Amino acid sequence: MLRLEGLKKRYKTGDYALQGVDLEIPDGQVIALIGPSGAGKSTLIRCVNRLVEPTEGKVYLGDLELTTLSSSKLRKARRRMGMIFQEYALVERLTVMENVLSGRLGYVGFWASCFRKFPKKDIQEAYRLLDRVGLMHMADKRADELSGGQRQRVGICRALIQDPDLLLVDEPTASLDPKTSRQIMRLINELCKERGLAAIINIHDVLLAQMYSQRVVGLKLGEIVYDGKPDGLNPAVLTNIYGEEDWEATIEEVDEDELVEDEVEEATV
């Protein structure tokens, strides 16, 4: 379970990116975090694993308070939080396998990682995950040889091999085409279900947010302005989050037939 209490972040320029966010995410819940650019979505998830240091407030992962941890304890806590990035953030000149195994860095010593001597079960798990996302045959390819969707799958493997309790997902589909976006979102969703993971998914696409989450949180200027069921998003709510616009087309009910069709199509790919 993740709990944020009065989380604030002020950047050096004096602007508040987050102004007191309270949020509680039970185990195994997948939430979508929506909001306009600059609302503080990225800052929020980076404050959780302290890639960005929060200015004020507390973050609890289970019973562990994260904001006051020393750097060595923080490293241990980071192992429990897998992160997936917008531009995949794979180390491009390393192989796919090295990228996946880098998720185990928090568990192995420096020399073992330096000579790429990872424990046998880590290597097995890496292969199992690559097989799960259909990239077994790519293990020895360099990461920059992969397509966008494939790279994001490797990014997912890297996050999952950490054996996390929580996934922090920052705009996973922002650089992907609509179909690949759906496949990636579905994959993240399935994997969360399989492993009982909680996840915070930052996403711009309201429709995807509705399709693949159990709860939607709307952030505006560093404050939560909506927190509820995906189908509770109506034009009034979206206007409150993003501003005035014609929202009817965006929140059209997802056509079930279309979804099934998509599923079948993917199975044949």
Place this chain on the structure above:
Amino acid sequence: MSVAEPDFPSSWKKPPFIKSPLLRWSIIIGSAIYLALAFGTMDVDWERAAEGLPRGKRFLAAFFPPNFSDNLGVMWDGIFESIWMAIISTVAGIALSIPIGLGAARNLAPKWVYLVCRSIIGGSRTFPEIILAIFAVKLFGFGPFAGFVALSIGTIGFYAKLLAEDIENINPTQAEAIKATGSSWPQWINYAIQPQVMPRMIGLSVYRLDINFRESAVVGIVGGGGIGATLNTAFERYEFDTAAAILLIIIGIVMALEYTSGYLRKWVQ
């Protein structure tokens, strides 16, 4: 009836780089005046230039044919000493450059480490190799050791600076992703930084080897041993044919290194 279109301007000019016309014109006119004065005060003595030409012709004639045979033993000793000096000063210089370069990258090191490392680099860059060699000869006496010390220090100023700048230009999200796995600092350097800077660093080390070989000819002239010492002796004894042979060998080796470094850089991309 059509709506009357507003009268749009039909000409457009790129805005000038320097906005203030006063500043712009004073810089342009000022530089023109300075250049005119500078050329005007340069004392070109055409008579002396004319006298120099036939002397150059005689000089050049004395170079031919290059004599590889008479002083072969001494020449090879000089060449090998220079190659040895170039290789070990490159290796030692780079070994010292890596920690200094890491410390001089603003995105890795805390402010005080950054300042210390930057001043080491600055100090080493202040003096050209020939001046470093004069110091080293005064400290350690004549011979290749002085040359080795001078070239190693020169290498630090070059390599650590370029390494630091390359590290400052890395893709920060790849580094963020590795940090988020709970890696330790050395693991982070090994997985996130090293793969990103490696190709350029390999290219630069071959380039530096090439520079160190050429510089070894220069430091030799002030007493730093190597082919420079041999070349200097040849000139002092008016053995221009031997000097020509030495110069040709230097050109050959530098070209070989140039070709190798180009090839290596392409290969490691």
